[in-house]
Amino acid sequence: MKVEVTEKTPQKILTPASGFLEGYTHSLNPYIGCAFGCSYCYVRQSPVGLFRKQEWGTWVDVKKGVKEKLEKELLLLRKKQKPITIFMSSSTDPYQPMEHNEQVTRALLEVMTKVKPDFLLVQTRSPLVVRDINLLLELKDRVMVSMTVETDLEEVRKRFSPAAPPIPARLKALKELRAFGIPVQVAIAPALPFSEKFPEALSKLVNRVCVDDFTGDGSGGKRTKRLKIGDRYEALEKENWYDGDVQKRVWERLRECFPEEQLVVSPEGFMPPKKSMDHSH
Numbered sequence: 001m002k003v004e005v006t007e008k009t010p011q012k013i014l015t016p017a018s019g020f021l022e023g024y025t026h027s028l029n030p031y032i033g034c035a036f037g038c039s040y041c042y043v044r045q046s047p048v049g050l051f052r053k054q055e056w057g058t059w060v061d062v063k064k065g066v067k068e069k070l071e072k073e074l075l076l077l078r079k080k081q082k083p084i085t086i087f088m089s090s091s092t093d094p095y096q097p098m099e100h101n102e103q104v105t106r107a108l109l110e111v112m113t114k115v116k117p118d119f120l121l122v123q124t125r126s127p128l129v130v131r132d133i134n135l136l137l138e139l140k141d142r143v144m145v146s147m148t149v150e151t152d153l154e155e156v157r158k159r160f161s162p163a164a165p166p167i168p169a170r171l172k173a174l175k176e177l178r179a180f181g182i183p184v185q186v187a188i189a190p191a192l193p194f195s196e197k198f199p200e201a202l203s204k205l206v207n208r209v210c211v212d213d214f215t216g217d218g219s220g221g222k223r224t225k226r227l228k229i230g231d232r233y234e235a236l237e238k239e240n241w242y243d244g245d246v247q248k249r250v251w252e253r254l255r256e257c258f259p260e261e262q263l264v265v266s267p268e269g270f271m272p273p274k275k276s277m278d279h280s281h
Contacts, residue, residue: 003035004054005098008061013070013108014086021087023271024121025077028070028088030104032061035096036125038161040190040214040229043091057163060098067107074115084117085272095126106132113138119272121146123187126165127173136182144183146210146270147174151192152201159232160192174205189266190214190224191250193237203257210269211254213246 017024034041037057044056052059077084088094094105112120113135120139122129125148129136136143149170151157157167177184186202188194189212202209214224233242240249247265254263 002058003098004059006059006061007064008032009064010066010069012073013063013066014073017087017090020267020270021090023267024085024087025083026086027090028086028108029090029092030063030066030088030094030108031092031096031098032063033057033059034092035060035098036093036161036164038164039232040160040224040227042223044223044227046091046223060092060096062098062102063104066104067111070108070111071115074111074117078115085119086112086117087121087123087270089123093124093126094122095124095128099126099128106135109135109139116142118142120144121270121272123270124148125170127169130173130176133177133180133182136177137180141183144185144273145177146185146187147177148187148189149174149202150188150190151194152198153193153195156192156194160229171201171205178205184208185210185269187212187266187269188250188254191241191246193233193241199254199257202254207258207262208264208269209254209258209262210264210266211247211250212266212269213250214242 014026014028017027021027033056034043035057041056074084088105088108099105109132116139120143122136122143122145124145129145129147136145147170149167150160152167154167157164174184174186184206185208186206187210189210191211191213214221214229230238230242251263251265
């Protein structure tokens, strides 16, 4: 699918966090729109997604002039001696395909290695994140990469998010991040049908998993219903993976391979760790 790309120069880079991100001080979106265009993405039903009359996934705005702006904003917050905790990103993937060439996310990370936030959560489903290992290493324990891996079955991924990166590539990226000692978690968000082997495979790659289902779409599941996601399930899957308390069932499956303290449920799993609030300035 062709993606229409536009350049935008934003007034500000950091957005004060609210809603399910209220554990953070700010959210940071290097792009507006997302070429992965996952069928179940809650942004489709949010103001960002609905404001354009174009199909979500077919357009992306690239933010320009981000470096100077972010540096200025961070320095100003530092001056006020307020904690800075950043969620990147709440309504786009910071490592979507155009990041290969545009490098907006990389530019933002470069700034953050100079003026360090107290904590940065990088939320992505793209293996491209490994390109920036050198920058993530400079942030040490102030950063966590949360990689969405909603299933281990490619057939399921292709049905729900055909333009998103293949699952094996994501798992390989996790292995690489972990080998470098970068804090990582897997976000099974939303939990889609997966195989018996999935929990065990994950237990070899990460020691923290966050589980979410469609109630995490910001409206208790209403947005997902409007997207008719139920229609993408095969009959047998629907009963086990869409109806009832999926989050609890998945949690129980993971519990066989993970100690309880390594499993978190959304939204808590996306929150900054408590210690990040205590960095001295």
